[in-house]
Amino acid sequence: MSIVLLTGANRGLGLEFARQYAAEGWQVLAACRRPDAAESLRALAAESAGRVSLHTLDLAAPEQIADLARELAEVELDLLINNAGIYPPSHPLGQIDYPAWEQAFRVNSLAPVMMAEAFAPALARAPAPRIVNITSKMGSIDDNSSGGSYAYRCSKTALNMASVNLAHDLREQGITVLILHPGWVATSMGGPGAPLDVEQSVTGMRRVIAGADLRHSGRLFAYDGSEIPW
Numbered sequence: 001m002s003i004v005l006l007t008g009a010n011r012g013l014g015l016e017f018a019r020q021y022a023a024e025g026w027q028v029l030a031a032c033r034r035p036d037a038a039e040s041l042r043a044l045a046a047e048s049a050g051r052v053s054l055h056t057l058d059l060a061a062p063e064q065i066a067d068l069a070r071e072l073a074e075v076e077l078d079l080l081i082n083n084a085g086i087y088p089p090s091h092p093l094g095q096i097d098y099p100a101w102e103q104a105f106r107v108n109s110l111a112p113v114m115m116a117e118a119f120a121p122a123l124a125r126a127p128a129p130r131i132v133n134i135t136s137k138m139g140s141i142d143d144n145s146s147g148g149s150y151a152y153r154c155s156k157t158a159l160n161m162a163s164v165n166l167a168h169d170l171r172e173q174g175i176t177v178l179i180l181h182p183g184w185v186a187t188s189m190g191g192p193g194a195p196l197d198v199e200q201s202v203t204g205m206r207r208v209i210a211g212a213d214l215r216h217s218g219r220l221f222a223y224d225g226s227e228i229p230w
């Protein structure tokens with residue numbers, strides 16, 4: 001049975017990843033900040049015949065990443081999806097909220113690298129391991145035609161660069177690192193006016209993930225498989 005570790009699995013895209021991988025028969029290690037309050041995820045776990053387990057993980061607390069790596073030390077991990085992310089309120093130049101920007105860096109940029117470091121040994125045991133970092137087109141420098149959203153944009157651009165580094169550093173261990181933009185999706189972050197629902201986005205991303213190997217490592221793709229400029 002293939003095993004996936006997911007961050008931010010309690011709602012939005014993370015919950016849909018958990019649903020779809022569980023439905024396909026994967027073992028889903030579903031991490032979130034508050035398992036006790038994660039009602040939808042707990043309901044999914046209850047009907048999963050043991051395939052979905054919940055794990056406590058606040059990505060702004062590095063010691064929790066180390067604790068989880070210890071808890072899962074024996075696992076042979078096929079897939080790590082660094083999905084969790086935050087979108088701080090966008091302030092115009094002159095009113096930038098620097099503490100919020102630092103928090104966005106912690107959760108969106110640093111934590112996925114910490115996760116990759118912590119789980120590389122577990123991934124290296126699997127036959128065709130993959131790390132998927134969920135980024136955003138808003139981190140693309142080529143695509144920036146409007147400015148704004150300093151904290152979110154820069155945190156995702158930094159994630160993109162770190163992901164390319166990870167692709168280089170983990171290639172020898174056979175670990176593919178994919179950088180995926182989910183599209184604009186109707187979640188709490190995307191808002192109700194978004195053109196895609198979570199089912200469409202995650203179905204597309206899972207197709208891209210399933211078809212990926214080391215040739216795709218360190219490249220940026222959208223949920224529909226199209227490649228996005230940096």
Ligand SMILES: NC(=O)c1ccc[n+]([C@@H]2O[C@H](COP(=O)([O-])OP(=O)(O)OC[C@H]3O[C@@H](n4cnc5c(N)ncnc54)[C@H](OP(=O)(O)O)[C@@H]3O)[C@@H](O)[C@H]2O)c1
Nearest residue numbers: 008012013033058059060084085136184185187188189190
């Ligand atoms: N929706 C879109 O249109 C869109 C577009 C481009 C990229 N993305 C990216 O897609 C990913 C998922 O977004 P989404 O739309 O599903 O957003 P969402 O519905 O707002 O969910 C965000 C998830 O991240 C978790 N999270 C936030 N801070 C965390 C922390 N410190 N530790 C652990 N988990 C934390 C949240 O957990 P809590 O419930 O505990 O807060 C929640 O599970 C993000 O990386 C986002 O940047 C989304």
